[in-house]
Amino acid sequence: MSSQDWRIGVAGLGTVGSGLLTFLGENPGFAPAGGKVSVTGVTARSRTRPRPYDISNLPWFDDPVALASAPDVDLFVELIGGSDGPAKAAVEAALKAGKPVVTANKALIAEHGAELAALAEAHGVPLLFEAAVMGGTPAVKVVREALVGDELLSISGILNGTCNFILSEMESGGRAFAEVLAEAQRLGYAEADPTMDVGGFDAAHKITILAALAFSCAPNFAACEVEGIDQVELLDIRMAKDLGYRIKLIASADRSEAGVGVRVHPSLVPLDHPLAQAGGALNALFIEGRRLGRIFIQGAGAGAGPTAAAVAADIADVMTAARRPVFQRPAGELTAFAAVDRSRSEVRAYLRLLVKDEPGVIAAVSETLAEAGVSIESFLQKPAAETEGVPIVLTTHQVSEAVLSEAVTQIARHPAVLQAPRLMRIARI
């Protein structure tokens, strides 16, 4: 087995697929376990689109399911994307045909991971997805394999390079979200429809997968709280910085007695924290274990080269014939993590208000918070800028989310408060 040659079918020939074909073409014997890899079939939406790798000599399939089922394909690589449709159908077909599957598809695994894991285990084949999280930076393998000798407590990090790039550019260039997004789209860093990235859904898929691996659960994307960066204003970035924080889109998961809480939202991170220092399109992750302490991993989170390298590493893993359940426990024993009742959790928060520039407003806000039991940690008022009203910003000490939420609702009703209050969590890292 260890020197078996492997015939690979690759579905999806965007930049990652082309990068993979180039690598496998140049390095057919790259896998340490021995044996050579050859590509025996490809499929994509368009056969004729110009690509950096010449596919004219590779057997072409119009239908991913047909490729996944082809008799001369031993291992199926899915790079089509999308949680349903042809990607899911082809992965299912490959698993049912007893073929190992390697995918970079975070949506597919986050939304249908448990069902696919059951299929993989029923047919005794691996289903690997290192490239689905942090591109070429090995988050999946680290959580899935390297840390099983400890009980993991929490994971938190920056898992979407597009959002991190946009937030970094907003800060460094003093530019608004919409302007930076438009530039990122021109440069190809953001999709034409940016919702998956800037809405937080891409990061949510990734943290859902890591949470399942860290806490031996079935992934449950529906239970992930998601807030994107589209509401982050330049004013908040500046105010946060004055308070010693940088705003990052933080994806996190932790296990407590209440269950497994999984969420993605813009958060304030102390400026001297490694997550605050991961700028541009970098991804970064902290993993905390009971005995291991905190492990930090940082690297490119996307890009054709790194993502194709992660896919290739998974192919090499398949070739070792290792047998592990997809999500740490046999699929039949997995329960999906349930949504945690957030109102019972405690947070420290950042609250920005736009108020009328008149006497007594600050006193009224402070009083409302004090009566509700919200203790203020710091307070910042900047001179009024071009906008109507005066922005005031405060951070709270630890407080229950339910209490905070009720206090903010009351403040919002105050006649001197001109806009819906802006509330963000301060990262607990």
Added chain:
Amino acid sequence: MSSQDWRIGVAGLGTVGSGLLTFLGENPGFAPAGGKVSVTGVTARSRTRPRPYDISNLPWFDDPVALASAPDVDLFVELIGGSDGPAKAAVEAALKAGKPVVTANKALIAEHGAELAALAEAHGVPLLFEAAVMGGTPAVKVVREALVGDELLSISGILNGTCNFILSEMESGGRAFAEVLAEAQRLGYAEADPTMDVGGFDAAHKITILAALAFSCAPNFAACEVEGIDQVELLDIRMAKDLGYRIKLIASADRSEAGVGVRVHPSLVPLDHPLAQAGGALNALFIEGRRLGRIFIQGAGAGAGPTAAAVAADIADVMTAARRPVFQRPAGELTAFAAVDRSRSEVRAYLRLLVKDEPGVIAAVSETLAEAGVSIESFLQKPAAETEGVPIVLTTHQVSEAVLSEAVTQIARHPAVLQAPRLMRIARI
């Protein structure tokens, strides 16, 4: 196979061994591959020494080789330490008996890895050593498994927590090496004989192992250049900081046309670099791949808990029945990396001189460097302190090590130069 139970023999019951026994006792079913783990034999230098884990119910062996060969031991864990002697004999006995081996022994793998790999492969069993490098932080698995889909170019990092602690304390407390070392010994952070740590040999063992994995070579400890931190003076720490650097013990390996260069030495790291910011006993590692870019990993590099967690993760890996060669290629195909001729490589350097406080000295030094072809990047002279003479410090632009070395030899002969010049490399990271 995937639900086989495993009987483990543990040799060496220091803090790591005791931590492992505690973990396995509480979590016999921790391995994702399924099957339970039980400890069926232990050995250590003393049977009666007080330990946090009660071993009175475990079968005791006086001889590690006998434990490694015992019929009711399926997997042998070696935590004795030392490159030769009972550790090596017991590991060899286990491999010859066809038993998988998990070890935390960096000296053993760095000095005898190739020969043990051949033995492991001849008997068809894995030899794993995650705990040998960076404790519970998964450097070995990342380099060995997660990055095989790329060509690695270089590795560099902080691999010895004791040295990092001492250097951090020297800087923060303004204290001399000997004083901080004595305190570290009192606190148990440094051994009674600190040579392995402060002499750089522990870090050299670790980078030798990572270099072998990264570049598919046999480990060759003898070819590793080693300089420790015992000659680092507080004055250099201060001068370096004034120039924007922090002194760290950096272990590095890179592949070039000249071969694989592996070395450990005190280096100047820019203050805003992540390696400069890894303080205390932390370990940190940068891995650079042609397509992956730079991946950064940081975490606890030692300690009973993290190290035992790494050993347990290796046990879980053995249980997956994965088949990989020990050092990326079959042992028979491995060649040891050869020592690279350093005089041909280029460096940027930090040079400190103690000179007589008289006119013309700086001009003479500058002239000698200029004539040799060494270009000065920055120059720093501090007012004379309590010592005789004036310390002057300079950093160079990129220069051949041979040229630099010759220039420094000439400078050392100048009658106004009072001490042997102090030369350190500026890290190329």
